Amino acid sequence: QSALTQPASVSGSxxxxxxxxxSGTSSDVGxxxxxxxxxxxxxxxxxxxxxxxSNRPSGVSNRFSGSKxxxxxxxxxxxxxxxxxxxxxxxxYTSSPLVFGTGTKVTVL
Amino acid sequence: xxxxxxxxxxxKKPGASVKVSCKPSGYTFTNYYIHWVRQAPGQGLxxxxxxxxxxxxTIYAQKFQGRLTMTRDTSTSTVHMELSSLRSEDxxxxxxxxxxxxxxxxxxxxxxxxxxxx
Numbered sequence: 001q002s003a004l005t006q007p008a009s010v011s012g013s014x015x016x017x018x019x020x021x022x023s024g025t026s027s028d029v030g031x032x033x034x035x036x037x038x039x040x041x042x043x044x045x046x047x048x049x050x051x052x053x054s055n056r057p058s059g060v061s062n063r064f065s066g067s068k069x070x071x072x073x074x075x076x077x078x079x080x081x082x083x084x085x086x087x088x089x090x091x092x093y094t095s096s097p098l099v100f101g102t103g104t105k106v107t108v109l
Numbered sequence: 110x111x112x113x114x115x116x117x118x119x120x121k122k123p124g125a126s127v128k129v130s131c132k133p134s135g136y137t138f139t140n141y142y143i144h145w146v147r148q149a150p151g152q153g154l155x156x157x158x159x160x161x162x163x164x165x166x167t168i169y170a171q172k173f174q175g176r177l178t179m180t181r182d183t184s185t186s187t188v189h190m191e192l193s194s195l196r197s198e199d200x201x202x203x204x205x206x207x208x209x210x211x212x213x214x215x216x217x218x219x220x221x222x223x224x225x226x227x
Contacts, residue, residue, distance in 0.1 A: 051213035
């Protein structure tokens, strides 16, 4: 099972919106509506930010939103804040049964 | 509150085995799955495998087949991950994480650093 493809880095200024893509195949992202997104700050464990494509766990800011089209899922962060600077990973349920994305470093300029 | 507490850091020699434990609390142990995910220094997340805490059934990533064993002890509500034939490339932080069964890892352990060095 190959990793899902994410851009290595995305940057934006405070207040702007950014979108991170997560490209998979018809065997994972394209078939299952079980795409999750995780935020990881340096030296910390990952934190679930979005589950089942577009749902936010309790306590996660509504500035984070998720969507999916075909084999590609996306995470959008609106109103970018300094605290959003972190690594972000997508994951998808598959027959394997789980695969992670390659990870995206978000930089707040 | 839900917590997953992992065992402490380990240093192992190449060829040895390591066993990392994960003790969840704050929920009914047997109602959930536990995943193991690792992260090599400066690298991304790598899925290793999953265990169903109710019946102990497991699925391992193909990459770790034959070297990875996950077990659970319902009497102590603890999950164990054992990786054998260690090599330097296995140096990583190993995480356990809870899942209801559809890949949403909603709570994570603090991570356990395993260093493989001669």
